[in-house]
Amino acid sequence: MPAIKRGLVLATAACALTLNATAQTLTIESWRVDDKDLWEDVLIPAFNEHNPDIEVRFKPTSPTEYDSSINARLQAGTAGDLITCRPFDVSLNLYKQGHLEALNGLWGLDHYQDFAKRAWSTDDGQTAFCLPMASVIHGFFYNKDIFEELDLEVPATREDFFGVLETVKQDSSYTPLALGTNDQWESNQIVFTNIGANHWNGEEGRMALLNGEAKFTDPAFVDAWEDMARWGDYMGRGYEAQTYGDSQNLFALGRAAIYPTGSWDIAYFNDQALSDFGAFKPPVAEEGDTCYISDHTDIGIGINKHSENTEAAKAFLNWVASPEFADLFTNKVTGFFSLSNHDVDVQDPVAAEMISWRQECESTIRLNAQVMNRGTPNMEQELWVVSSQVLNGTLSPEAAAEKIQSGFAQWYEPQSE
Structure with missing residues (x-):
């Protein structure tokens, strides 16, 4: 049987x-x-x-x-x-x-x-x-027509990723990244915990924070914000006032090449997108590195x-x-x-495509979902603010890390030393 x-x-x-x-x-x-x-x-x-x-x-x-x-x-x-x-x-x-x-x-x-x-x-x-x-998986959508028009390959590494963004910016009138910071939540839930898992090795890094063996000021976490600090050059004019709905519309209308997102958006774009779209997982540092996905x-x-x-x-x-x-x-x-x-x-x-990543990568959850939101200041809200400021270029990655670590250490004993 x-x-x-x-x-x-x-x-x-x-x-x-x-x-x-x-x-x-x-x-x-x-x-x-x-x-x-x-x-x-x-x-x-x-x-x-x-x-x-x-x-x-x-x-x-x-x-x-x-x-x-x-x-x-x-x-x-x-x-x-x-x-x-x-x-x-x-x-x-x-x-x-x-x-x-x-x-x-x-x-x-x-x-x-x-x-x-x-x-x-x-x-x-x-x-x-x-x-x-059920879970949702984080990653990126890309406009297949734009990629074909500009002869772009789906990026596998961070160098590839920024290379694609630069090509779109220099060689076309399309917006490289459909993302805004008006609503703030995307800055953490769609960006930081999406790309960050490959920086802090998924569950290994998350559990190290919970056990007090790592801090947000460690390079693995600061480097994730460093990557984000480069995104502002590719997010389009007036992105600071751009809402989540605006970003959806921008990508659906075929005016943007890449859309950082979660799998929950598939149904929306199946109904609304004017062009065929695909998905790629968060880029790794080097070809062949173990990949980690936020399988929340x-x-x-x-x-x-x-x-x-x-x-x-x-x-x-x-x-x-x-x-x-x-x-x-x-x-x-x-x-x-x-x-x-x-x-x-x-x-x-x-x-x-997105669920196949479970076979290729290690799964983790959103970084602060377990325990870390229990104290004051609330880490979820703090991550929204600092991550959007990093994208806006108004806060350095190091300052973002210091802010989150300081708040965490105020109430979480394993981080108090």
Whole structure:
């Protein structure tokens, strides 16, 4: 029996729990408003083929309102049975407050690597409180028509990358890089933690910061900002006032050669881009170097500890851990990749390119996603500010490193010496 088919049989058997004769209803809380039709028309019907007696409702809340809304409903006892989980501290706090069920012993967790489970486990790694669902991968999109017109090769090294940018700047009227700093968040989440992983060796560097064995003032981190300081020459006129939406439009209209991004943007450009586009991973220092990608654990799903339908909810989570769900979610929510270890035949060519990097490179997560945002000053907000200032040319890489290190050392004991 083929492996995929055998996995489906096992998943079906595991999901078909003996439940009460009376049909049970599960409500899924989520911030993924855009996925409502997918859940109702594809995912839930697929689950019901194995569990016809469990009715499932998908109840999304606007992403900007989700965190406060789900907190309020959990405290009031009105939240749904299944809680879509943000990574790390947001969901960890829900677990510590007694709102999420511990999932230790759930067989579906066996289908995930430790790095995937880390985003929804206690700091000691002993208790899982959400099942990993999907990640997003960071990299670059490029306009294939512009590259062909200017006879450009997809860059593999940093020297190649800046060579391409210089050629676009000198030999055409196109903007080399579709990126602005008005919204600031892209400067950290799309740029610094994207290209930086190749500087600090992914998880090795991230864990060294957490263990107090490295500092942001070390060359590995300063050098990432040094690279960014060179980008301003290629980001186009008035980029300081350019929003995320402006950058999307610039690339979609075929006016920019390269767009630093995450896989979540694939679906947008599939609909909006006027030219064919491809993807390339963050450049390494030298040809043949080990590559690192930000394969960021983005979405998990857990069980409301006060749900009256816990067994049905476990059946649903076990189905989420199945090969069937991995295939459906990865191919229907383009750019969001199942975190399970099942092989998936990814149909979208750009998504297939990006997920193939998992086989070539070491995966890491956004640098400050775990632990580092817990103190004051908040590192996420600080990284937005300093990284955008480095891109703007108003703050040196060394000053950016000093600023972040100083704030980190104020509250994090391993960094206090």
